[in-house]
Amino acid sequence: AQSVTQPDIHITVSEGASLELRCNYSYGATPYLFWYVQSPGQGLQLLLKYFSGDTLVQGIKGFEAEFKRSQSSFNLRKPSVHWSDAAEYFCAVGVTGGGNKLTFGTGTQLKVEL
Amino acid sequence: DAGVIQSPRHEVTEMGQEVTLRCKPISGHDYLFWYRQTMMRGLELLIYFNNNVPIDDSGMPEDRFSAKMPNASFSTLKIQPSEPRDSAVYFCASGRPGLAVGEQYFGPGTRLTVT
Numbered sequence: 001a002q003s004v005t006q007p008d009i010h011i012t013v014s015e016g017a018s019l020e021l022r023c024n025y026s027y028g029a030t031p032y033l034f035w036y037v038q039s040p041g042q043g044l045q046l047l048l049k050y051f052s053g054d055t056l057v058q059g060i061k062g063f064e065a066e067f068k069r070s071q072s073s074f075n076l077r078k079p080s081v082h083w084s085d086a087a088e089y090f091c092a093v094g095v096t097g098g099g100n101k102l103t104f105g106t107g108t109q110l111k112v113e114l
Numbered sequence: 115d116a117g118v119i120q121s122p123r124h125e126v127t128e129m130g131q132e133v134t135l136r137c138k139p140i141s142g143h144d145y146l147f148w149y150r151q152t153m154m155r156g157l158e159l160l161i162y163f164n165n166n167v168p169i170d171d172s173g174m175p176e177d178r179f180s181a182k183m184p185n186a187s188f189s190t191l192k193i194q195p196s197e198p199r200d201s202a203v204y205f206c207a208s209g210r211p212g213l214a215v216g217e218q219y220f221g222p223g224t225r226l227t228v229t
Binding site: 032034036042043044045046049051090092093094095100101102104106107 | 118145147156157159162164170205207209211214215216217218219220221222223
């Protein structure tokens with residue numbers, strides 16, 4: 001069965017600094033990979049997705065993620081963090097034949113210091 | 115285009131009472147998912163539907179939980195009787211073929227508190 005690991009539970013960065021959130025997945029074939037963001041009191045919003053093609057994908061709010069098959073990783077990056085980026089970030093994997101289900105990681109809570 | 119709509123946004127009830135949560139998926143989406151989120155257990159998939167038919171309910175915690183989707187634009191999640199440990203945020207999400215496998219769009223959630 002597929003799984004997703006987000007090794008960092010909490011991350012704190014200064015506003016304007018760069019950000020990288022880690023995500024590792026376990027799946028035998030090429031997965032469909034997603035990053036979602038959840039602001040306090042809100043639902044999950046899709047940031048970006050990868051399912052084929054260019055391994056560097058661009059998303060909303062200036063985020064990007066790179067799929068590295070050799071490392072089974074799909075890390076999320078942003079060159080300059082804004083205070084409004086403070087939220088919880090979830091990595092997720094969908095698999096063909098899985099009925100459109102997602103397997104989520106446990107999330108990384110991002111705090112932005114001003 | 116309206117997103118996924120959930121009601122109520124907040125629900126406070128006493129133990130033993132029946133609770134019904136409602137969801138309207140995005141028009142044209144034929145997958146509908148119910149999730150529960152707690153601090154202890156994170157985000158859990160409870161059940162999902164495809165074309166109004168329940169496909170996988172293995173995440174439904176107990177017989178006290180039931181879900182229905184009478185038509186393509188409406189689903190309910192019912193808890194009867196409710197217990198304090200059911201306190202959580204319940205999310206509904208929808209998706210459709212043609213999107214990436216697993217691509218889902220979430221509603222704002224219903225925060226349930228059972229006292």
